[in-house]
Amino acid sequence: MLQVNNLNVSLDTLILAKNMSFSLQPGKVNVIIGPNGTGKSTLLKTLFGDIQAKSGDISFFDETLHPKQLSHWRKQFGYMPQDIRLDVELSVLEVVLLGQLDALSLRLDDSLIEQALSALETIGLLHLANRSVNKLSGGQCQMILFAQALMRNPKILMLDEPVSALDLHFQHVLLDHLDQQTKQQGWVTLMVLHDLNLAAQYADNLLVLKEGHVVESGHPSDILTPQLVEQVYGVKAEISKDSQGIPFVRTIRQGKQAQPLSAESQQHTSSNSSKGVERAL
Numbered sequence: 001m002l003q004v005n006n007l008n009v010s011l012d013t014l015i016l017a018k019n020m021s022f023s024l025q026p027g028k029v030n031v032i033i034g035p036n037g038t039g040k041s042t043l044l045k046t047l048f049g050d051i052q053a054k055s056g057d058i059s060f061f062d063e064t065l066h067p068k069q070l071s072h073w074r075k076q077f078g079y080m081p082q083d084i085r086l087d088v089e090l091s092v093l094e095v096v097l098l099g100q101l102d103a104l105s106l107r108l109d110d111s112l113i114e115q116a117l118s119a120l121e122t123i124g125l126l127h128l129a130n131r132s133v134n135k136l137s138g139g140q141c142q143m144i145l146f147a148q149a150l151m152r153n154p155k156i157l158m159l160d161e162p163v164s165a166l167d168l169h170f171q172h173v174l175l176d177h178l179d180q181q182t183k184q185q186g187w188v189t190l191m192v193l194h195d196l197n198l199a200a201q202y203a204d205n206l207l208v209l210k211e212g213h214v215v216e217s218g219h220p221s222d223i224l225t226p227q228l229v230e231q232v233y234g235v236k237a238e239i240s241k242d243s244q245g246i247p248f249v250r251t252i253r254q255g256k257q258a259q260p261l262s263a264e265s266q267q268h269t270s271s272n273s274s275k276g277v278e279r280a281l
């Protein structure tokens, strides 16, 4: 279990975690949602050891994150950052292989190449293996970085907005594979998403972040309410359940009020139609 206790994180004058505590269980997909700039990426970087907390503890089973033992700590992680640019003269296969940087030497082990090709095949992008990454589309780069994170055989997998550049098909390829592997391999998976409906579909546990606090956490069916959406985003929403009982969030356009009818159409509706009156209301 990944355990965070009384975490305090600041960047310059910004306080991004205030005595934050939570625990993440193996075999569960944990999804962080929250407003822009609230500190979601900062939290992932802190868990990875890129940003040092002011105080608090982060531990994974019996190991505690210590700034002097970062390399051992990070070996347990697959981490897919928000930035998906791949501006290097490397092939797709080479970039995926970099996920196993520690195991690489001058002579490439066949099993590593097979593992990288298999990661690409799993996500349906084997045909790109020999392409240069700096000629890929944004969505293709994002999928390649996902394959690279899988190559690490992680115990903890963190993904920062992993579907931001993906079309509907690849959103589901990535998230279905993530969900299946998290459960099969017992990974602790933690990802940031902005799309509340994808979060509701894929999260076993939702962590709602705002102003340095986890304001709510739990299964989406239990915690996603119009009140929560308005409290966190300042947006009104209706939430229904789909045929599988998964919450479906539909936001209501702000300032979209019925326009007053012209005198001509008012006459028309009052004399001829009650439907028109309903529409005007």
Ligand SMILES: Nc1ncnc2c1ncn2[C@@H]1O[C@H](COP(=O)(O)OP(=O)(O)OP(=O)(O)O)[C@@H](O)[C@H]1O
Pocket (backbone or CB within 6 Å): 011, 012, 014, 016, 034, 035, 036, 037, 038, 039, 040, 041, 042, 043
């Ligand atoms: N290195 C830094 N130094 C100072 N401030 C930073 C640094 N990195 C990020 N910030 C600030 O910290 C705040 C939180 O940033 P972060 O990227 O963690 O937010 P986020 O919740 O992931 O946002 P988004 O949803 O927009 O990606 C922002 O106000 C950002 O400007």
